[in-house]
Amino acid sequence: MNRQNYRQAVLIAITDPTLHPEASHVAAATGREVIATTDPREIARHAAKAAAVLVDATTAGHVASVNANTIVLLANDPGPVDWQLAMNIHAEAAMLLPAQAPELLALLGRDDPTPPSDYALIAVCGTAGGAGTTTLAASIAMSLEDACFVDADPYSAGADLVFGVESEPGLRWNDLGNDTQALPAEALQKALIQGPEGVSVLSNSRSGAPPQGQQLAGVLGSLRGASHVVVDCRIGTELATIARDHADACVLLIPAEIRGAACAARVQEECHNARVRTVGVLRHRGWSGIDAEEAATIAGVEIVAEIPTIRGLAKRMELAGLHGPPKPLQRVASSIVHALAHAGGSYE
The missing domain is CATH 3.40.50.2300 (Response regulator)
Incomplete structure (x- = not known):
């Protein structure tokens, strides 16, 4: 491993x-x-x-x-x-x-300091468009006790749609000022949209500007250690880099295709240089060109779970949101959490 x-x-x-x-x-x-x-x-x-x-x-x-x-x-x-x-x-x-x-x-020369809390900050990045990164990130957040989901995709239409809580009250990114580092974590979490399974959701809105790098860094600094934090990222953006650098671990969602795995290899190298441990999840969509072993070899990252094509998921997401992940996604999220905990973190 x-x-x-x-x-x-x-x-x-x-x-x-x-x-x-x-x-x-x-x-x-x-x-x-x-x-x-x-x-x-x-x-x-x-x-x-x-x-x-x-x-x-x-x-x-x-x-x-x-x-x-x-x-x-x-x-x-x-x-x-x-x-x-x-x-x-x-x-x-x-x-x-x-x-x-x-x-x-x-x-x-002393041993590394003991982590100040049992909470982890996890960045989730897809290595190709349409892989289902937000859905996976939401599933991971719902598998953790006391978690906050942070929408850090500047082109997101709003993660509240994924959770099916777009009509619920709560702060969104455009409601926050620039000095987000000064926000008390507990107060911030309570002010956010309250999603299913106790997940607090910091979402983009359908209007207004996406979060700025300074805002994201401040929020992650505030929330770190107060709860689990799962960050939904779009690779190649400033926000993804900030999320990665704040994260304890990065989950790479890799389509079972050579291009997706090759892209994952670049992201894995960046994570390694930033001293952020990574795990991979293989996403089967339609036709799969490579298997888990080949993906691991190309990407240079351990594949800890595979997501099959889940019948009816797209319709379910469109009509009601992910109020409770289907069993295949629950198993994948559990495998990810177990792998990260085994790698030296406290995620359970």
Whole structure:
């Protein structure tokens, strides 16, 4: 099984030209991947998945409100250390380099932090149009206890139609402002459309602009750890990239065709580079050109489930929505959840 269990990286967000190489040297000695950036957007994107975030006085303000496991404020020897700043950003430690390099090495060498909750963030991406990505994502969300479905397809006509809750009250993307990161998760979930099986649904509307990248990043940052989050993505878009980078895992829906599998190989490589583990689901539609083994070989991802052609599903979706997934989709969703949990996440 392609479990893709990585050690978490060290994020170095340091502008000081003397301090940066000292911190890089210590981080590299741990054997962890080192990610270096001073861009506030990149810092926010990587911080939640990093084992530790190393900052200096210039970049400290960028991590004050991000969800990070461990923050370390660094300064050049002989100092002094700005302890007030360290407290303001909730730093676990403040150190001087190179004098305290051994202490920093010991801190970075610890085991990866335990995930702060049992909730997961899952991105679902189809590798060809018309594969049924939204239907699969909705089925996964309904298979999880306490889940939020996020419509992140900029060309979606509204995921509320998929759930059959288009007439229900609740906030949609065009009701949210730009500063979505400041939204309390519990209040946001309660304000969304309440779908079947207890799923809260953040949907596009039939009018108004689709969500912007900043909005999606803020919502995912807010919801992370408060519930399971399943994100419906369209590959090749900015929103899909943001969802992938926030996700704990990515589910690739692959039509049983060579082109779909070849596309999946590119997406799998991007996920691997972003340190996001992936699983594949093979979708049979009409005529299948490849089987699960061939799809896995071409795409480079484990196929954990297969979706057959489900008779009457299209009519059911059109007339009433997916109030309860049919048995084949329930089994597929369960297989996905089991595979992701076995790969090192808490999804059940």
